[in-house]
Amino acid sequence: MAGPYDVVVVGAGNAALCAALAARERGARVAVLEKSGIDERGGNTYYTTGAFRFPYAGLDEIRPLIPDLGESELAGMDAGSYEASAMRADLVGASEHRVDADLMERLITDAYPTVRWLTERVGVRWSLMYGRGARKVDGKFRFSGGLIVEAVGGGAGLSDLQFAACERAGIEVRYDTKALALLTHPRSGAVTGVRVRDPGGLGEIEAKAVVLAAGGFEANSEMRTRYLGAGWESARVTGTRHNTGDAIGMALALGAQSYGQWSGAHAIPWDYGAPPTGNRRIGDLYRKLSYPLGLLVNVRGRRFVDEGADLRERTFAEYSRRILEQPMGIAFQIFDQQTAPLLRDEYRIREITKAEGDTIPALAADLGIDAEALVATVAAYNATCRPGAFDPTRLDGVRTEGLALPKSNWALPLDRPPYLGVAVTCGVTFTFGGLRVQPRSAQVLDTEGGPIPGLYAAGELIGGLFWHHYLGGTAPMAGSVFGRAAGEAAAAAALGA
Numbered sequence: 001m002a003g004p005y006d007v008v009v010v011g012a013g014n015a016a017l018c019a020a021l022a023a024r025e026r027g028a029r030v031a032v033l034e035k036s037g038i039d040e041r042g043g044n045t046y047y048t049t050g051a052f053r054f055p056y057a058g059l060d061e062i063r064p065l066i067p068d069l070g071e072s073e074l075a076g077m078d079a080g081s082y083e084a085s086a087m088r089a090d091l092v093g094a095s096e097h098r099v100d101a102d103l104m105e106r107l108i109t110d111a112y113p114t115v116r117w118l119t120e121r122v123g124v125r126w127s128l129m130y131g132r133g134a135r136k137v138d139g140k141f142r143f144s145g146g147l148i149v150e151a152v153g154g155g156a157g158l159s160d161l162q163f164a165a166c167e168r169a170g171i172e173v174r175y176d177t178k179a180l181a182l183l184t185h186p187r188s189g190a191v192t193g194v195r196v197r198d199p200g201g202l203g204e205i206e207a208k209a210v211v212l213a214a215g216g217f218e219a220n221s222e223m224r225t226r227y228l229g230a231g232w233e234s235a236r237v238t239g240t241r242h243n244t245g246d247a248i249g250m251a252l253a254l255g256a257q258s259y260g261q262w263s264g265a266h267a268i269p270w271d272y273g274a275p276p277t278g279n280r281r282i283g284d285l286y287r288k289l290s291y292p293l294g295l296l297v298n299v300r301g302r303r304f305v306d307e308g309a310d311l312r313e314r315t316f317a318e319y320s321r322r323i324l325e326q327p328m329g330i331a332f333q334i335f336d337q338q339t340a341p342l343l344r345d346e347y348r349i350r351e352i353t354k355a356e357g358d359t360i361p362a363l364a365a366d367l368g369i370d371a372e373a374l375v376a377t378v379a380a381y382n383a384t385c386r387p388g389a390f391d392p393t394r395l396d397g398v399r400t401e402g403l404a405l406p407k408s409n410w411a412l413p414l415d416r417p418p419y420l421g422v423a424v425t426c427g428v429t430f431t432f433g434g435l436r437v438q439p440r441s442a443q444v445l446d447t448e449g450g451p452i453p454g455l456y457a458a459g460e461l462i463g464g465l466f467w468h469h470y471l472g473g474t475a476p477m478a479g480s481v482f483g484r485a486a487g488e489a490a491a492a493a494a495l496g497a
Contacts, residue, residue, distance in 0.1 A: 004206035005031045006494035007487070008194055010179045010247050011214035012036075013043025014155075015459025015479030015486075017162040018114075019211045021122060022487030024169045028494055031205065032166065032173045033196065035214070035242045040280070041175065042159035043215055044239035044430060044460065045476070047278045050151030050158045051129060052480075053473030054111035055084040061112065065119055065126045065149055076139070077128065082146040084108050090146060094314060094471050098261070100464035102439040107465070107474075110481045118480060122165045125152040131345040135393045144393045145313040147473050154283060158476075174198065182210065182250050182455070191254070191454035208494035211486045212444070213459040213479075216431035217245030218265060219277060227262045227433060234329050236270050238286065238427040241277040248461050251435050255446045256455070260463020262433030266470040267320035270427025272330055273353035285346040288424050289316055292410050293339035293392060295381060298326040301364065301373030303381075308409035311395065317470040324426035331424055332367055334378075337416040342392060353423040363419045382413040430475065434463035442486035454493065456486035 006028035009020045020030045034041050056062060059079040063069060087108050091099050118124040126149040128134070134141045151158035166173060176199050183193040183204060193206040217223040219241050224232040252258060271286040279286070292312050296319070297303055304326065305319050323331040335343065347354075357363030360378050364371035381400065388398035390412060400407045435457050436445045442462075444455040459479045466474075 004193075005029045006207065007209050007211060007490045008033060008205055008207035009211045009213060009487070010194060011043060011212070011459065012041050012173065013045040013213065013215065013459060013479065014158060014162065014476055015483035016043070016211070016213035017166055018480045018483030019213055019456070019458050019487035019490070020171050021162070021165055021169060022484040023211075023491040024171055025121070026488055026491035026495065028491035030171045031207075032171060033177045033179055033194065033205070034173055034175045035178045035246075036175065036240070038175050040240065040242070041163070041173075042156070044243060045155045045479075046159045046280060047239040047283050048155030048158075048476060049284050049472075050154040050476070051147050051473040052115060052149060052151070052477045053087065053146055053471060054115050054477055055082050055087045055108060056112060056148070057081050057083070062148060065115065066128065077141040078137070079148060080143065082148070087146060090314070090471055091465075091474070094469040095467035098467035100439075103462075103464050106439040106485070107478050107481050110485070111477050114477070114480045114484055117484065122162060124158060124161050126150065127152050135342070137391065137393055142393045145311050145472065147313070156280070156283060179214070179246060179250065182254050184254065188453065191452065209454045209456065209490035211456045211458060211490050212247040212251060212435070212461060213457065213483060213486070214247035214461065215240070215243030216434060216460045217248060218243055218428045218431050220244040224265075224428065224431075227431070228265055229263065231324055231329070232428070235267070235324060235426045235428040236274050237277040238268060238270060238284070238429045239278045243430070243460075248434055251444055251455065251457070254452065254455070256452060257436040257445050257447045257449070258433065258463065259436035260433045260465070261467045262431075264432035264467060266429040266432070266466065266475065267317050267324070268427045268429060269316060269320050269323060269331075269333070269424040271351070271353050272423035272425045273351070274427070282349070282351055285349050286351070286427065287346055288333060288422055290335075290339075290343045290347060291319070291333045293342055294333055294335040295378070295414060297332050297334060297369065297374060297377060299328055299330055299332075299369055301370040301377050303377060303405055306406055306408055308399065308407045308411060313472045314469060318468065320426045323424060329425050332369060333422045333424060334363070334414065335420045336414045337418065338412050340420050347422065355421050356418050357421075358417045358419075360419060363421050367421045367423060378414050381407070382415055385411045385413045430460040432463065432466045434461040436464065437462055437482070440485070441489035442482045443489060456490045458483040458486040
């Protein structure tokens, strides 16, 4: 299918491909512009867990997503429920009441129907999230934090299935094609295409509508430092090296309205030995999210957060920023044999920066922590742990009493060697600041609040959903919801429907 096109999508992650597939379903001629080569395609999606957060009433809404669940497996799990009201409360709480209410309601309302669309129309397959926090309670697996399913094969599996769906649909994907600027009509100002650089040089691609879905600016160290603050140039990038804010800049140059928390980002505890940007072979397994089960200390042997303040889904973004503020930008997760068997799957890979020791001083020496201070920290913590019914699937109230910096849940004494220590730093996944869109159509708004004709946006470059904190599985879900919305609206505008 050769140009000109009805709809051009800039980017090739989950949000972009959902937009392309939705536009194609409406009959539009669609092209996807992927900045990378085919060997690096897929944007941040490729590096994710593939987990999606959506409201569901119970097992009856999960079974259609995983039709091959056997009776024995069903009998061994407690799906629980995650009502829309719970998701709303989580988003409001995580954003400290700053979330855009209209975007939030569109996300919550369309989340489950979009998961069904991904399943039935795109061909995405799902599995239960046993390896990422599910725990057996009273003989049944229980899923915590509102997350229950992930794409088979994680983000890589999701990306591959979406590209396969695009190929079946006849959508052209143009690799090694970097979008440089938006083209506009000289009188109306409507977006009419994209100026690009590809292996043939500079050129222009005409379209009746453009969807921007090329991620945030997390891989741009200059922009990270300018907007997130000093020290952020040292953060590891957990995903693609290609998300450098290009699409956001193109839209702002056209008069688009900036929106959301430009000083905020989704950050995560990330293995200290990980490379500067994502590794496609390792994917998301550099993340280290079991810190609530142990202690988190800096190189001086001191704790600096309440590891058990809340479920990890509600603390990891903030705590990752706190790790970046520590000396050398490094911290250490410390566990003993009470909790080591409960650690998530990502702690079992070979590519992990860890040490083990039969004593706390030996562990400290291997990790480079101030041994005397760490011994004192562990002793003070152990002395204040109070007995209770430990349950890692919920806020169990097993806490310390008398510490200036408490541990509010899951406070088991560290007293069963050998001890395990894992070195982590701050990984940045995506940035929160971006463009303002109309929630129903995902059309980009200008600085006066009016729609920019022919311009739509989806994915991590939309601002307004995330402030301060991040709930796992929300960005992929939002990417699919608003990608689908943008694709449908762009096709309707292009075809005059």
